[in-house]
Amino acid sequence: MSAVEISPAAGTDQEARAEAARTRRNWLLSLPAVILLLFAASGPLVIVLIYSFLTPGDYSGVKWIPTFDAWTSILFSRDIFDDTLRLADAHLTIFWRSASLSLLTTLITFLLGFPTAYFIATRPPRQRGLWLFLITIPFWTNLLIRTFAIMEVIRNEGLLNKLLMMTGLISEPLQILYSDTAVLIGMAYVYLPLMVLPLYAALERFDFRLVEAGYDLYAGRWMVLRKVILPLVKPGIVAGSILVFMPSLGAYVTPRVLGGGKHMMIGSFIELQFGQGRNWPLGASLSMLLLLIVGIGLFFYVRAMSKEKAHD
Amino acid sequence: MTDTTAPRPRRKAFSVRTMPGFSSIAIVCFLALYAPIVVIVVYSFNSGNSIALWEGLSLKWYATAWQNDAVQEATIRSVIIAAFASVISTVVATMAALGTTHGGDFRGRTVIYLLINQPLMVPEIVTAVALLIFFSMIRIATGYSGLAYLIAAHAAFCVPFAYLPIRARLEGMDTMLELAAADLYATPWRAFRRVTLPLMAPGIVAGAMLAFVISLDDVIITEFVKAAGQDTLPTYMLGQLRRAITPEVNAISTILLAITVILLTLFFILTRKRSPKA
Numbered sequence: 194m195s196a197v198e199i200s201p202a203a204g205t206d207q208e209a210r211a212e213a214a215r216t217r218r219n220w221l222l223s224l225p226a227v228i229l230l231l232f233a234a235s236g237p238l239v240i241v242l243i244y245s246f247l248t249p250g251d252y253s254g255v256k257w258i259p260t261f262d263a264w265t266s267i268l269f270s271r272d273i274f275d276d277t278l279r280l281a282d283a284h285l286t287i288f289w290r291s292a293s294l295s296l297l298t299t300l301i302t303f304l305l306g307f308p309t310a311y312f313i314a315t316r317p318p319r320q321r322g323l324w325l326f327l328i329t330i331p332f333w334t335n336l337l338i339r340t341f342a343i344m345e346v347i348r349n350e351g352l353l354n355k356l357l358m359m360t361g362l363i364s365e366p367l368q369i370l371y372s373d374t375a376v377l378i379g380m381a382y383v384y385l386p387l388m389v390l391p392l393y394a395a396l397e398r399f400d401f402r403l404v405e406a407g408y409d410l411y412a413g414r415w416m417v418l419r420k421v422i423l424p425l426v427k428p429g430i431v432a433g434s435i436l437v438f439m440p441s442l443g444a445y446v447t448p449r450v451l452g453g454g455k456h457m458m459i460g461s462f463i464e465l466q467f468g469q470g471r472n473w474p475l476g477a478s479l480s481m482l483l484l485l486i487v488g489i490g491l492f493f494y495v496r497a498m499s500k501e502k503a504h505d
Numbered sequence: 506m507t508d509t510t511a512p513r514p515r516r517k518a519f520s521v522r523t524m525p526g527f528s529s530i531a532i533v534c535f536l537a538l539y540a541p542i543v544v545i546v547v548y549s550f551n552s553g554n555s556i557a558l559w560e561g562l563s564l565k566w567y568a569t570a571w572q573n574d575a576v577q578e579a580t581i582r583s584v585i586i587a588a589f590a591s592v593i594s595t596v597v598a599t600m601a602a603l604g605t606t607h608g609g610d611f612r613g614r615t616v617i618y619l620l621i622n623q624p625l626m627v628p629e630i631v632t633a634v635a636l637l638i639f640f641s642m643i644r645i646a647t648g649y650s651g652l653a654y655l656i657a658a659h660a661a662f663c664v665p666f667a668y669l670p671i672r673a674r675l676e677g678m679d680t681m682l683e684l685a686a687a688d689l690y691a692t693p694w695r696a697f698r699r700v701t702l703p704l705m706a707p708g709i710v711a712g713a714m715l716a717f718v719i720s721l722d723d724v725i726i727t728e729f730v731k732a733a734g735q736d737t738l739p740t741y742m743l744g745q746l747r748r749a750i751t752p753e754v755n756a757i758s759t760i761l762l763a764i765t766v767i768l769l770t771l772f773f774i775l776t777r778k779r780s781p782k783a
Contacts (some may be wrong), residue, residue, distance in 0.1 A: 216611040222604030223617045226597040226664055230620045233661035237635035238627070244638060305534050308524070312531030315522045326773060331538050334765050335722040337739050338758045341746060342541035345548075352544055385538065405521050414524060443628030445725050450746050460630045467637060467729075477638075480631040487628055 238484070245477035253471050263474035267482060284462075291458040294373060295441035298380040299388075302437050303430070305381070306388035313389075314396035325393065332386035340450045343382045347375055347451075371453035379451040380441050387440070388433040395429025396422075431497035439490045443483055459483055542762065549755035566756040575741060576757065583721055583737040586652060590659035591667070591716035597660075598667035598716075599709055603701075606675040624662035632662070633729035640730055650732045658730050659720045666719045667712035670776055674708025711775040714768045721764065 245263050247255040270281040313324040331339060346352045347369045354366040369375050399422065407417040423430070445460030452458070457465070459479065466476030549567070553560030570576045598621075605617055624632065640654045682704070686696035724739045731740060738757060745754050 212611075216613070219604040219607075219611050220613065220617075223601040226601035226668075227617060227620055229593070229597055229657070229661050230623060230664060233636065233657040234627075234632060235620055235623050237639035238631070240638050240642075241631070241635045305530060308527035308530035309534045311524060311527050327535060328538075329773075330766060330769060331542070333718065333769050334542075335724075335739065335758075335761055337722075337724050337742055338545070338762060339542070341742070341754065341758060342545045344746070345544055346541045352540070382537070382541070385534065389534075401522055408521060418524065440628070443630050445630045446743070450743070460628075463630055463634060464729075467634060473638070476634060480634045483628055484631050487626070491626055 241477045241480050244474055245481050247474050249472045249474050253467075253473060255473050260474075263472075263478040266472075266475055267478055287457050287459065287462050290373065290456065291442055294377055294380065294458065295438050295444075297377055298384060298441045299434050299438045301377070301381040302385050302388035303434065306385055306392055306433065307430075309385075310389045310392035310396050313393050314399070315401075321397070325390075328386050328389050328393075332390070336383060336446055337450075339383050340379055340447045343379050344370065344375075344451055347378060370451065371456070373452070373456055375451040376448045376456060376458070379447045380444060383447055384437045384441060387436040391432040391436060392426065392429045395426040395432075399426060428497045428500045432494055435490045435494040435497070439487050442486065545755050546759045546762065548752055549759040551752055551755075554751070566752040567760075569751075570753045570756045573753070575736070576738075576753075579736045579738045579741040582652070582735065583739075586655050586659055586737060587717050587720040589656045590663050590720040591713050593656070593660040594663035594716045595667045595671075595709060595713040598664050598712060599671055599705070601664075602668055602671040602675055602708075606672050607680075621668055622665050625665050629662075629725045633726045636726060637729040644732075652735065654730050654732075655727060655735065655737075658726050659723060662723070662726060663716035663719050667716040670711040670715060670772075671705065671708040673776070674705055674711075678704050707775045711772050714772050714775075718765050718768050721761065 244255055246259050246261065248258040248260050248262065250256050265278065266281065267284060268281060269278040270284075271278055309328075313321055313328070316324055348354070349366040349368060349370070353369070354363075357363045358366065369378070403421050403425070404417050407421045412420065442458075443460055444458060445464065448456065448458040449461050449464075452461075463476050463479045463483070466472045466479065470476070548559075550562050550564065551559055552563035552565055601617065601621060605614055636654075636658050640658075644650050644654075678701075682700050683696055686700045687693070691699065722739060723737075724743060727737050728740050728743065731737070736744065738761060742754055742757060
């Protein structure tokens, strides 16, 4: 470029044009994916939002009369006689069951998942891959099959009851299936890998010389665990808890199969509105509420992950 | 006074890393993860009618499942949907990966990322409800009620699963090779076909396999989107679980499990990072 003198302005102009061309090319390449997802994943969510502000139709579907009824009926029911609002106990029971079972699932998966992740992280590096693979296989296998498998185990004639009767702990088989306990066992079983994987990621990077330092300073095992290890892998704990809590809250298959018809959680409650309940707007507002809660959870998840990265 | 000459009970050397009880809990967890699955697989070979009593080895329930028209149709439907969905999602995901990975940031990249990852973030039941409403609108407007709805829905939620391994492969690729091809007067298309594409291939195959597994296993979205008589294997199973369960379900589960485990093992072999040469 020695012969031709290019003004700085022309240079930036050219750069801007190249930049625009690159952006256009990248967008064109991504366009089919964008269209597919807008059509069959993200776009329809807007319709759900709109439906949540409409009036239920006579048999199913909606009437185009705008109202906030679907949102207020999440928590309140209108008295048919004097039109006053009162708390909808049936709904509250379902929300309470969803929230408490999801929290308990998170707690159980943590109590079991932390030692498991710790165990994998303290294996010799060459073995870790295999152990991790053993955790990942159930994670990718069909959720329905895993739910069905745990159902087989906790049935009255199942493996669990057989074992308990053989050891003489019980004489009559325990009726676990179709109860909240069954849903809890099922969700803990199904979501355990989601807890182990992020915990392992955090523990793998943990510097075990810090534990040694703790012992040198006369800390006991419990002290080291509580004051050294747990605080340093906290982002992994937060990430794992959110990864387990969110799908538990929106779970549909596991509560439906293991809980029977009576022990409903939000997921089955939403489905009911589109089936026998025939209240599409209520189903829509419940879906949006679930989405909102998950959105908040996701926000904290992203924050925990960026903190984790900042550690490196 | 303790006798110091007597042999002391052997104690394991104090290890900094071990926490008492952790290993036992871990082993129990691994056993608990696999025991129920093993029970299903074992009882699928039971010759008796019961799913609780072992009466001997046989392939009876596989034969029963195979001769069941509903199972056959559901199997064919599942495979058709998974095949279409994995091809479509892999093609669009490959293009998107090329668009979003090569050469730095650009305006709107975050939007594309968010869209692609949407199926991983939004609860499946919410997407299922949204698709139920949206597709029933289209159904009424067009009168069409074929498999295309299921294929479109599956293709969409498979995109992130196809995209992630492809992107990981592209990010680990040496861009110098493409530049070298260009230096050797290869046209961009030729450079892409002869250099970039072969290098991407393992990522693309891995992505397609993952998408296939995810589509094959889907329950919730399929359950909401399917029209009457459009059961896939998982939704057929879900229907069966409400009735008296026969070992036929065990046989179907075992086959689905086998497909998943085989494809996943291949996936891990394909995406395994080569250990750095010392």
